[in-house]
Amino acid sequence: MMPKACRHALRAGVCALLALPLAGCFEQPLSILDPAGPGAAPITQVWWVMFWGSLAIYLLVLGLATYALLHRRRNGQAPRRALLIGGGLALPIVVVFLLLAYGIRSGQAMLPLPTSQTVFRVDVRGHQWWWEVSYPDAPGGALYSANEIHIPAGVPVDVHVSTEDVIHGFWVPRLGGKIDAIPGRTNVIRLRADAPGEYHGVCAEYCGVQHARMALVVYAHPAEDMPARLAALAGAGVDDPADLQDTQGARDFTQHCLACHAMNPRERSSQPGPNLADLGVRAMLGAGTLENTPEALRDWLRHHQARKPGNRMPQAGLPDAGFDAIADFLEHSSTP
Ligand code: HEC
Ligand SMILES: [Cu+2]
Incomplete structure (x- = not known):
């Protein structure tokens, strides 16, 4: 027998291990258990149905196994045919079929079906x-x-x-x-x-x-x-940085960056990098890599290959003053 303290510690450890993954499921930014619209709610439902359903089946199987162990016959009588066919064949077929039908039905909410509402x-x-x-x-x-x-x-x-x-x-x-x-x-x-x-x-x-x-x-x-949101985006950025050759930043940007980054929200560059027209009001840099602050922008321009290794933006070889001038230009022209 384990000493009592050990048993307590073991139980606490097991509980913590079980709680850890579950704690991540509720009210987190990426939680499927916290749906916020009709596309997600059916998925949460399917998840719970599968969770409770599989728990019930697991307990049923565990119960049957325990029963079989306790009531073992000496000369090992084979289980009844009905149990084999019912539990081994019919039950899985029915369960899987019902789940399939339920799953397909739940996906309907995410299909772009015709609707009377404007989309x-x-x-x-x-x-x-x-x-x-x-x-x-x-x-x-x-x-x-x-x-x-x-x-x-x-x-x-x-x-x-x-x-x-x-x-x-x-x-x-x-x-x-x-x-x-x-x-x-x-x-x-x-x-x-x-x-x-x-x-x-x-x-x-x-x-x-x-x-x-x-x-x-x-x-x-x-x-x-x-409408105001879209109007703000339409008004962000500059039409063409090549027209703004009076500042160092605009000149450097045109020379080193414009091939991949449009500054006009109506434009899509031929070698696409993210459109930077509204960069100043975006929350993140590098698709979630850095929080967008003036320091982070300057850091990104100099060290983006260290912050997001392998990303598809080549490291520009510019003096520090060049990066700062570009950062000033970007901030100046992409914030309302
Ligand atoms: C060869 C194309 C290319 C060139 C040239 C280029 N970039 Fe990029 N840039 C990219 C790509 C691709 C990304 C997206 C990186 C990622 O998040 O994976 C990016 C990301 C960025 C971002 C972050 C945008 C965001 O919304 O997350 C900024 C800011 C940026 N570049 C500025 C510049 C500046 C300033 C220059 C010129 C010194 C420049 N880039 C040159 C392709 C380029
Ligand atoms: Cu991807």
Whole structure:
């Protein structure tokens, strides 16, 4: 027999181990157990049904096994046929079939089915390792941004998901399930945020070294604020930095950065890097790598290959003053 203190310690240890993964499930930014819209709620339900269902079946099997052990016959009578066919064949078939039907039904909420409501559209394109975001129906034509999606709350939003390079997975757990971004095609998932708020997302399909730093945030706004949001994005940035040759920063940016980074929200560069028109009001740099502060921006420009190793932006060879001038230019022209 173990000393009492040891038994207590063991029990506490086992409980802590069990509690750790569960603690991560509730009220976390990426929790599927804390749904915030009709695309995600059915998934949470499926999860609970599977959790309690498998627990019940597990306990049933455990009970039968215990019963069999306790009532073992000397000469080992074979179990009854009915039990074998019922429990071994019929039960799994029925359970799996019911789960399948239930699962398919639950996915309906995320299908872009015709609806009488107006649907807001956002295009999201995966890149190694960031998300291009655009609003094709914005007044005056498509608007571009990156790693942040602004949507109206309480309105169905169709996210058209595609990719520039490899397969990525678009996933905002509190708003809906995962959908793959597959080369050569566009998949559409319907999400809706019931209330204004901030909903975090990640890339859910391994896509290379910086897969883990490919985060995005969905900001849901009161629906009536959405036109102003889009107008602010339309007014962000500058039309063409090449026209602004009076400052060192604009000149350096044009020479070293403009090939990959548009500063005009209406433009998509041919060699795409994130559109920087609204960089000054974005929360993060490098798809969740750094919090966007003046210091972090300067740090990113100098050391982004150390902060996000392998990312697809080449290290520019500029003197410190050059980086500072570009940072000043970016801040000056991408904040309202
Ligand atoms: C060859 C294309 C290319 C060039 C040239 C380039 N970048 Fe980038 N840049 C990228 C890519 C790709 C990313 C996305 C990196 C990531 O998050 O994985 C990026 C990210 C950034 C970001 C972070 C944006 C965000 O929303 O997270 C900033 C700021 C930035 N670049 C500034 C610059 C500046 C300033 C220059 C010029 C000195 C420059 N870049 C030159 C491709 C380029
Ligand atoms: Cu990815």
